[in-house]
Amino acid sequence: MDTRFLESLLIVVEQGSIAAAARQQHLTPATVAQRLRTLEEEIGCSLVQRNGRHVRPTEHGLAILEQSRQIITSVRELCVIATSDTPVGKLRLGAISSVANGLLPPYLKRFFECFPEIELHIMPGSSSALYNAVLDGALDAAFIVEPPFDIPETYVRETLRSEPLIVLVPGDVTEADPHEILRNYPFIRYDRNQWGGRLADDYLKRTGIWPHERLELDALDAITIIVNQGTGVSLIPDWALPWPEGFYLKKVLLPDPVPCRKLGFLFEKETLKRRLINRLLDTLKYPIKAFEI
Incomplete structure (x- = not known):
């Protein structure tokens, strides 16, 4: 379903006229009318009724108006997020206990100060279990010990400590x-x-x-x-x-x-979350004094 057609429906209902809606959208009345017919075919019921030049929503049309507004608002927000320089989204991370308890907390404080719109979900586990979770796609990245073997070429491991x-x-x-x-x-x-x-x-x-x-x-x-x-x-x-x-x-x-035990950050090279991962890596680049004896 084309959300532009929903937008035309909302404007027609608001203006009470196909001609007025067409002028507002810089379209021809025939184009707006065709959009309404297409919507009605897709949804399977009549959405508007005409009385001369005046148009008003049917009972079915009224029922979908609020949700249609929400859909259009959500799509606009997605466009803003996709084109914005501000990173937004969620990362599923794994972390061994010594990283989660010691190394990571100071970095997380800095990370959320810089990128408050990125949400992190951190799963604890052993290095081997978290390694497999990243390769299986259950996690976007993980803080693990360097494996005693070579990792696949499609993955990256950044040494942190x-x-x-x-x-x-x-x-x-x-x-x-x-x-x-x-x-x-x-x-x-x-x-x-x-x-x-x-x-x-x-x-x-x-x-x-x-x-x-x-x-x-x-x-x-x-x-x-x-x-x-x-x-x-x-x-x-x-x-x-x-x-x-x-x-x-x-x-x-x-x-x-x-x-030496080498702690690192493992992720897939071509992951769709690479933009968010790069922000986290930017934070991890700069040393922070961790807890010490």
Whole structure:
């Protein structure tokens, strides 16, 4: 259905005359009359009745007037949005927990200050699950750890942050050698099913360290809490997060070369949401001091 025909119907009803409506729209009366006939054929009922030169809506015509106005208004708004320089729309994003809890909040504050008309829906999940969601089209983009494999050429991954592995220990540990700590203290393992956890596991294997494993889990914030309680030590990325008050922890650095967990932003090259994604990338370009110990 051509919305211009609905507009002609509204003007005819408003003017009470096909000739007057034609003058207002800079059309011939025959063109306006043809538009009305086409509408009536499409809808399947008579919309106006003529009494000489005067035209008034039928009961069916009256029934669709308000919704017709809403449709025309919505179409005009769409045209404004499509041609405006102000980005408007919704992005479906995924974010691993360490990004959602630590890295992202300061950027979101800046983003909404700059682009208040863009709506974000953020879904939590593991890097592997979010990666698949982007490739399946369930998400427009995702904040994930660098995959341990090459991504398809039709996708882009922008690196946002590089996080070196560290040995996280309770604050009362005096040992300074990271390898000795990993060998001699109870070990809280970062889940090997996570891409970041595989990085830590590869490091332990490469250095020939077989720690006294006490627990394995996939949440970096939970690992941090458990280490703070003195339950053990851990080998994790030096991630950005809001550290709770009262924590007493130490970060022991590894010798070079240090493996790094790379956090990035994954999206499809030719996505229809590229304009909105570019605005988000513009925000992410400029460093913001994240939460630190």
